[in-house]
Amino acid sequence: MSDQPEDAKAGKLRTEEAAEDELEGAEEEQPGAAAHEELVEAATQEMPAVAAVAESPIAQPRVRKIDFVSRRNWYFLFSLLIIIPGIFYMVHSGFRLGIDFAGGTEFTVNFPGKPTQAQVENAVAADIAGGSVISTGNGGYIIRTPPLTPAQQKTFEDQLRTGLGTYDLQQVLEVGGTIAGETIELALLSVVLAAVAILVLLTFRFRNVPGGWRAGFQFGGSALAALLHDVFLLTGVFAILGKGFDLRIGEINSLFVTAVLTVVGFSVHDTIVVFDRIRENLRVSQRLSFEQVVNLSIMQTLVRSIITSFTVVLVLVAILASGGETLKGFALALLIGIVSGTYSSIFNAAPLLVVWRRLQPLR
Amino acid sequence: MQLVLSWPVRLLIVGILLFSLFVDGAGYVYRIANHYSLTGSVPGLPPNFGGWQLYFHKGLDLAGGTHIEYRLTNFPPGQSRATVQQRTITVISKRVNTLGVSEPEIRGAGSNNDRITVDLAGVTADQAQKVIGAVNKLVYTKWVPDAKVTGGPQPGYKPAFTGLTGDDISSAVAAIDQQSVGWVVNISFTSRGADLFGNLTTANVAACPGDPNTTASANCAGRHLTIWLDLTQNDIDNWEDPTYANKVSQEYDTGCLATATPTSICPKKLVDAVTLQAILGGNAVINGGGGGFTQQAANDLATGINAGSLPVDLQVLSVQQVGSTLGAESVKLSIAAGLLGLTIIVIFMIVYYRVPGFLASLALLFYAGAVFAVFKVVPVTLTLAGITGFILSVGMAVDANVLIFERFKEEVRAGRTIPAAVDAAVRRAWPAIRDSNISTLITCTILGFVGPGPVKGFAITLGIGVVFSLISSIVVTHNLLAIVLAGSRFRRPVLMGVDRVRST
Numbered sequence: 001m002s003d004q005p006e007d008a009k010a011g012k013l014r015t016e017e018a019a020e021d022e023l024e025g026a027e028e029e030q031p032g033a034a035a036h037e038e039l040v041e042a043a044t045q046e047m048p049a050v051a052a053v054a055e056s057p058i059a060q061p062r063v064r065k066i067d068f069v070s071r072r073n074w075y076f077l078f079s080l081l082i083i084i085p086g087i088f089y090m091v092h093s094g095f096r097l098g099i100d101f102a103g104g105t106e107f108t109v110n111f112p113g114k115p116t117q118a119q120v121e122n123a124v125a126a127d128i129a130g131g132s133v134i135s136t137g138n139g140g141y142i143i144r145t146p147p148l149t150p151a152q153q154k155t156f157e158d159q160l161r162t163g164l165g166t167y168d169l170q171q172v173l174e175v176g177g178t179i180a181g182e183t184i185e186l187a188l189l190s191v192v193l194a195a196v197a198i199l200v201l202l203t204f205r206f207r208n209v210p211g212g213w214r215a216g217f218q219f220g221g222s223a224l225a226a227l228l229h230d231v232f233l234l235t236g237v238f239a240i241l242g243k244g245f246d247l248r249i250g251e252i253n254s255l256f257v258t259a260v261l262t263v264v265g266f267s268v269h270d271t272i273v274v275f276d277r278i279r280e281n282l283r284v285s286q287r288l289s290f291e292q293v294v295n296l297s298i299m300q301t302l303v304r305s306i307i308t309s310f311t312v313v314l315v316l317v318a319i320l321a322s323g324g325e326t327l328k329g330f331a332l333a334l335l336i337g338i339v340s341g342t343y344s345s346i347f348n349a350a351p352l353l354v355v356w357r358r359l360q361p362l363r
Numbered sequence: 364m365q366l367v368l369s370w371p372v373r374l375l376i377v378g379i380l381l382f383s384l385f386v387d388g389a390g391y392v393y394r395i396a397n398h399y400s401l402t403g404s405v406p407g408l409p410p411n412f413g414g415w416q417l418y419f420h421k422g423l424d425l426a427g428g429t430h431i432e433y434r435l436t437n438f439p440p441g442q443s444r445a446t447v448q449q450r451t452i453t454v455i456s457k458r459v460n461t462l463g464v465s466e467p468e469i470r471g472a473g474s475n476n477d478r479i480t481v482d483l484a485g486v487t488a489d490q491a492q493k494v495i496g497a498v499n500k501l502v503y504t505k506w507v508p509d510a511k512v513t514g515g516p517q518p519g520y521k522p523a524f525t526g527l528t529g530d531d532i533s534s535a536v537a538a539i540d541q542q543s544v545g546w547v548v549n550i551s552f553t554s555r556g557a558d559l560f561g562n563l564t565t566a567n568v569a570a571c572p573g574d575p576n577t578t579a580s581a582n583c584a585g586r587h588l589t590i591w592l593d594l595t596q597n598d599i600d601n602w603e604d605p606t607y608a609n610k611v612s613q614e615y616d617t618g619c620l621a622t623a624t625p626t627s628i629c630p631k632k633l634v635d636a637v638t639l640q641a642i643l644g645g646n647a648v649i650n651g652g653g654g655g656f657t658q659q660a661a662n663d664l665a666t667g668i669n670a671g672s673l674p675v676d677l678q679v680l681s682v683q684q685v686g687s688t689l690g691a692e693s694v695k696l697s698i699a700a701g702l703l704g705l706t707i708i709v710i711f712m713i714v715y716y717r718v719p720g721f722l723a724s725l726a727l728l729f730y731a732g733a734v735f736a737v738f739k740v741v742p743v744t745l746t747l748a749g750i751t752g753f754i755l756s757v758g759m760a761v762d763a764n765v766l767i768f769e770r771f772k773e774e775v776r777a778g779r780t781i782p783a784a785v786d787a788a789v790r791r792a793w794p795a796i797r798d799s800n801i802s803t804l805i806t807c808t809i810l811g812f813v814g815p816g817p818v819k820g821f822a823i824t825l826g827i828g829v830v831f832s833l834i835s836s837i838v839v840t841h842n843l844l845a846i847v848l849a850g851s852r853f854r855r856p857v858l859m860g861v862d863r864v865r866s867t
Binding site for chain 2: 100103106108116117118121132133134135136137140142173174175176177182183184186187189190193194197198201202205254255257258259261262264265266268269272273276277279280300303304307308311312314315316318319321322327330331334
């Protein structure tokens with residue numbers, strides 16, 4: 001660190017002292033502690049729903065005070081309103097399986113007119129059956145559709161002819177699915193294993209908050225609940241889209257399985273960020289009630305949560321809006337999952353922690 | 364965090380950077396210089412880095428591959444066609460796995476269960492056909508004296524054909540032995556096979572009478588019966604060469620057999636058994652000796668015997684080079700959309716966080732370069748699921764930076780000087796970044812080991828991505844910030860994206 005100027009070094013020294021003080025619970029007039037002093041001030045004032053600005057001699061932090069925690073039952077209700085119908089559809093009618101899971105009919109065709117892949121895709125998508133299109137080069141395509149009866153096959157062939165001109169139908173073949181059962185089973189097993197591992201990890205990582213291992217378990221359990229919330233919400237919405245509304249975008253395929261796992265990763269990531277702030281604030285500001293600490297932590301991480309989700313949502317909306325037909329369901333699944341992941345961290349995981357603490361007080 | 368800002372760490376980062384630039388660039392330079400195609404495997408192009416051609420290996424869904432359609436003929440009588448088709452698919456999967464192809468798609472097809480389609484990425488049609496279509500022939504041999512033999516399992520003896528082959532077996536099934544503990548493999552012969560096998564075992568027992576388990580002299584070479592894959596007369600002729608005999612006598616290797624040339628020597632032994640008694644009923648049991656087989660070993664052996672000869676004949680109906688299963692247009696559009704999204708993220712970071720945002724974007728470039736280099740060297744086969752894993756790890760890298768920068772703003776508001784605030788921000792954001800990334804890595808490990816095929820690719824790219832995103836967001840961004848802040852003219856609030864600062 002020989003290249004650092006003097007005042008930077010001084011700053012570093014100060015921060016370390018500050019950190020030590022914080023660990024001992026002493027709130028001296030150190031710069032590090034000052035940050036918390038102000039926010040604590042902001043949080044201890046009564047919590048109106050509207051914005052307020054806390055005054056401070058040094059700087060004026062603009063911390064919006066929104067009371068997240070006390071309206072928790074509304075948030076829980078809101079989540080359940082989506083999840084329960086979703087679970088109902090899942091149990092009652094299952095999912096709409098994509099071609100790669102359920103199998104279907106495979107047409108091998110050759111168009112002398114050599115239409116582009118996009119043209120063929122559009123013509124196929126226009127038909128009720130829908131399907132995927134693979135180019136074999138030089139006007140040749142393999143088109144996979146859901147299972148078709150001979151009559152439906154005829155209609156499909158006619159519609160293709162209307163859309164793209166005459167073609168040479170080389171072969172029609174019924175194809176089975178790839179191992180769907182095994183894929184879903186293994187995916188489910190790995191989600192369960194990952195959930196258990198995450199519960200153990202968080203219990204271990206959060207054992208140092210007041211309340212010890214049991215408090216750690218509350219953190220882990222709440223994060224797990226948020227994770228399950230996201231998984232069930234996503235799969236439920238897709239069950240509703242696929243079976244309830246009979247939409248192609250609600251099809252379950254191997255990409256959807258990937259989307260669910262992505263959401264698992266994101267959800268936990270997001271929850272840990274909020275929980276980490278709670279962990280820190282519990283240590284630093286001991287005169288706040290648990291509820292106030294949780295609310296303060298949500299406010300402090302709110303900007304970050306919104307920015308991060310916003311950047312991911314941006315990419316997904318771009319794909320959803322302009323991306324290819326085959327990827328729309330995938331992009332939609334990720335979009336729902338990411339929004340749900342952010343929502344559940346703020347509105348479910350943290351409030352749930354408060355509820356749990358009330359039922360099982362540890363301080 | 365002091366360690367992170369030390370010169371050895373910086374040198375390491377520069378080292379990783381140079382390595383990635385070399386790996387990312389070397390392949391392209393070589394290809395341009397020699398007028399080869401810029402992407403994909405080039406037949407005839409020599410490996411140019413540690414035995415590998417460097418390029419992005421893309422999966423079926425992104426780049427397409429070879430689509431082969433087989434017709435199944437000569438169904439064995441008396442078995443359901445669906446079962447036979449399923450067994451054939453299992454055999455083909457086993458063979459395809461020896462090719463090291465990631466995520467092959469093998470489907471049963473045809474209303475009559477008489478078709479199988481195979482989609483493979485990254486191998487030529489010739490290679491694929493050779494391996495899948497290879498008809499490994501199961502051969503039974505006895506052992507006859509030959510004084511000149513010094514190698515192999517039975518010195519002084521060489522194998523001799525018995526006329527019994529895989530065609531004479533109707534099925535091999537792993538089962539729990541009724542009498543002893545452990546697993547065995549039950550073999551059923553056809554009527555011709557039953558006769559041949561009966562004669563063979565009778566002759567074997569006559570070769571040295573007694574119970575081989577208790578009497579050592581009864582366990583003579585003449586009493587051994589050995590099953591091979593593809594053993595030829597040429598192999599037997601070369602048995603007097605000990606190296607040759609030893610090599611062939613090893614556990615069979617279908618990969619070697621599939622790509623064998625007339626001069627190559629492949630391991631071919633499937634099982635070597637001592638005949639306990641004459642077996643006349645047309646059913647034989649292979650047990651694993653004293654302790655029996657494990658369930659796995661018995662299953663493998665049964666599959667091996669069944670795999671040795673496909674239950675049906677495979678006739679190639681068509682071989683086609685096919686485009687991406689997601690549709691080339693679709694993939695292109697989505698990649699363009701993804702790039703647009705990433706560009707907007709970079710612009711947003713620079714506008715919102717100013718100099719730190721710009722430095723974080725530089726760190727992201729470093730990150731992308733390093734991850735791509737790893738993808739090429741490993742090599743990781745990129746599928747859409749894999750790319751999703753990569754994008755998620757980009758998201759986590761950006762998130763780590765956002766966490767630090769938001770914290771930085773808070774610390775500045777609380778009255779720290781800019782350099783002190785940077786330091787505090789990194790230190791305070793670290794536990795959240797650490798814990799969330801550890802949880803992601805644990806998830807990746809579980810998915811990588813337990814998850815189904817398509818998910819493994821996701822787990823691998825996400826795992827690699829998370830490791831490098833940690834390096835990028837904590838080490839690279841922090842170092843760049845420290846270096847930039849060493850010059851006092853960068854310590855202006857407007858450049859750092861904060862409102863006001865206590866006088867430094």
